Structure formats: structure tokens, C-alpha cells
Amino acid sequence: MNKRTKGLVAGGAGAVILLGTAGTFALWSDSDTAPGAVVTGGQLELTAGDTTWTATDISGQTPVPLPGTGNDVQLVAGVELTGTTTITPELAGEYLVAELATPAPENAVPEWLTVTWTLGGEVVGDGDASIKLTPADFSNSSAALDLAVSIRLADDLQTDADGIDLTDPAAYTWDSGDFTVTLTQLPPSQS
Numbered sequence: 077m078n079k080r081t082k083g084l085v086a087g088g089a090g091a092v093i094l095l096g097t098a099g100t101f102a103l104w105s106d107s108d109t110a111p112g113a114v115v116t117g118g119q120l121e122l123t124a125g126d127t128t129w130t131a132t133d134i135s136g137q138t139p140v141p142l143p144g145t146g147n148d149v150q151l152v153a154g155v156e157l158t159g160t161t162t163i164t165p166e167l168a169g170e171y172l173v174a175e176l177a178t179p180a181p182e183n184a185v186p187e188w189l190t191v192t193w194t195l196g197g198e199v200v201g202d203g204d205a206s207i208k209l210t211p212a213d214f215s216n217s218s219a220a221l222d223l224a225v226s227i228r229l230a231d232d233l234q235t236d237a238d239g240i241d242l243t244d245p246a247a248y249t250w251d252s253g254d255f256t257v258t259l260t261q262l263p264p265s266q267s
Contacts, residue, residue, distance in 0.1 A: 118169020122259040125162040132156050153229050160224040163257055167211045171264040177206040182253025192226045
């Protein structure tokens, strides 16, 4: 190869090297750290204790404890059967709203009985009422509440919707079955 060709080849190679490095320069950048969050799951739990049954003369006498679970109670006019249990809802979480539904018994309440529910001493309904709870309702994440059901003979025993004579309640029996209390989370928009 002659000197002129060698010079052109060397010059071309140098031009390629210069062109290849012409676009390499540093762009400015910066970064910082934003604090993150520690996320833990909230809590929604309900615990019910045992039920204690008493009979009370509605004139205000001292309640008489009944043995066992209140089975085979022969209820008479003027006497109220009361079952009391302690329930403990546990609630924790931002914007948590829950509905505590007073239970309906497993078997429908007959017309010859009156059933009333109280929660913390306040009447809350006849088996289909509910209240809303939030973690702010408790000083800590949980608090025990007294839930009571009162059962007595209806005041106006005559006949039911089918025309059956109810003036002799001894001819009828009602087995309530178990009572189920339900705590259900509601959408935050319902707070």
C-alpha cells in the first residue's frame, strides 16, 4: 500500500473515532429518598361468651338464676326469661366501620312470645336490629359488651294469623336454637 492510501485509511479511522466520541457527555441527575409506610392488616373479630339464663317477675323482684342453658322453661304470664352473654368485638384499622347485628334465633319467634334485645343496656330491637361500630368506639382495640335477650309471653294472647287459639300457651313449645351474632365490615363510605 502506498503512503497516500495509508494516510487516507489512517485519516478515515481517526474521523470515525472522533465521530464516535462526539456524543458522549454527562447529563445531570439527582435523587433523594421519600419515606415509605409500614402497612399491617387491620382486625375485625367477634367473640361471644357463655349465656346465663335468669327468670324475673316483671314487678321487679330479684332475678332467679336458671340451671343449664334455659332448657325446658315453663314461662307464665308476668315472668320474663333473660339470657345474657358478653360479646367482645375487636376492631382496628383506618376507616374501619362494622355493623354488629343482633341475632335472630335459628327458629322464628312465634306470635305468642315477645323477644327483645339489649346491647349494653340499650334496647336495640327484636332480633333484626343492628348498630355501627368503629375503633373509636373503644378506648383500645376491643371492649366487652353485654348482649341480652328477654323472652316473655305476649301481652295480648288471643289468636294468631291462622286463627289458632293462643290463650293456652302450655299447648305450644318454642325451641329458639342457637343465636348467632354477626359483625360485618361496611364500606368506608357508610361511616
